Amino acid sequence: MESMRIDPGFDDLKQLIVQRRSLNCDHYKDGYLRRRFAVRMRARGVSGYDDYVRLLRSDPIEYDELMRDLTINVTQFFRDEAVFKALEDEVLPLLIYQKVSRGESSIRIWSAGCSSGEEPYSVSILMKELLGEEFERFSLSIVASDIDAEVLESAKEGRYLPRQVVNVPKPYLERYFTLDDGLYQLSPPIMEMVHFRNIDLFTATAGSHFDLILCRNVVIYFTREMQERLYMKFYRSLRDGGYLVMGNTETLVGEAATLLTPTHTRERIYQKR
Numbered sequence: 001m002e003s004m005r006i007d008p009g010f011d012d013l014k015q016l017i018v019q020r021r022s023l024n025c026d027h028y029k030d031g032y033l034r035r036r037f038a039v040r041m042r043a044r045g046v047s048g049y050d051d052y053v054r055l056l057r058s059d060p061i062e063y064d065e066l067m068r069d070l071t072i073n074v075t076q077f078f079r080d081e082a083v084f085k086a087l088e089d090e091v092l093p094l095l096i097y098q099k100v101s102r103g104e105s106s107i108r109i110w111s112a113g114c115s116s117g118e119e120p121y122s123v124s125i126l127m128k129e130l131l132g133e134e135f136e137r138f139s140l141s142i143v144a145s146d147i148d149a150e151v152l153e154s155a156k157e158g159r160y161l162p163r164q165v166v167n168v169p170k171p172y173l174e175r176y177f178t179l180d181d182g183l184y185q186l187s188p189p190i191m192e193m194v195h196f197r198n199i200d201l202f203t204a205t206a207g208s209h210f211d212l213i214l215c216r217n218v219v220i221y222f223t224r225e226m227q228e229r230l231y232m233k234f235y236r237s238l239r240d241g242g243y244l245v246m247g248n249t250e251t252l253v254g255e256a257a258t259l260l261t262p263t264h265t266r267e268r269i270y271q272k273r
């Protein structure tokens, strides 16, 4: 098994990252780490882990490059059409209906591993659309978290290149973006709902009583044990009736799989009942 391979250089490198950047690499799959380390080692012309450890000690700026490579930030607005259609047509309208019938006005959403903001802003656009004139009556909060400080800074700007907005349906592009100097700037009401926070999912949480948690295309790089712990963390962070939305290639594992019920199997949407 790959994780059992004895390789002191590899372990030293992981330890160094824990010490210097407080990121516990043991929670990432070994194969994933080896591929990411190889990218940086090739870039710096270094062939062994020991040499790369020496390089990191003598050139601390390399930590920034390595951290940038460790967090794969690929994302899109409305990533996976069927998932966002299920949210727009079924999950979110039902959530709003339940809030109205209970006389509640607070809606709490968490996008965990939000990268440059496309995911939480897509949800923000849907909520604005669905609430319509009722929007002002609701207190809506979308916590958007990531471990990568750099992507969070760009997310807060809410400015995107034309190729980054290709998936945004045309009416939403016209309603919620303005073209400014070749970049698409999101409008203030959409941005104001979203609160960006730097959270390491291995160690921290965004809070509790969430109505909806999206954690998509993040845990695929985590060990099975970490995935199980994380799904239980999400379970505890949801209020009764709240939803968890996972990535299309991700599978709910561990105890959480017995506690959360699928509402949309193909779209990987689950509910805490």
Ligand SMILES: C[S@@+](CC[C@H](N)C(=O)[O-])C[C@H]1O[C@@H](n2cnc3c(N)ncnc32)[C@H](O)[C@@H]1O
Pocket: 071, 072, 073, 074, 075, 076, 079, 112, 113, 114, 115, 116, 119, 145, 146, 147, 148, 151, 199, 200, 201, 202, 215, 216, 217, 218, 247
């Ligand atoms: C591929 S992006 C997913 C973005 C978005 N959820 C989507 O599906 O389009 C994965 C994100 O997970 C973040 N990430 C990786 N490890 C993390 C950790 N331990 N804690 C929090 N975020 C992490 C990365 O920084 C990256 O932005």
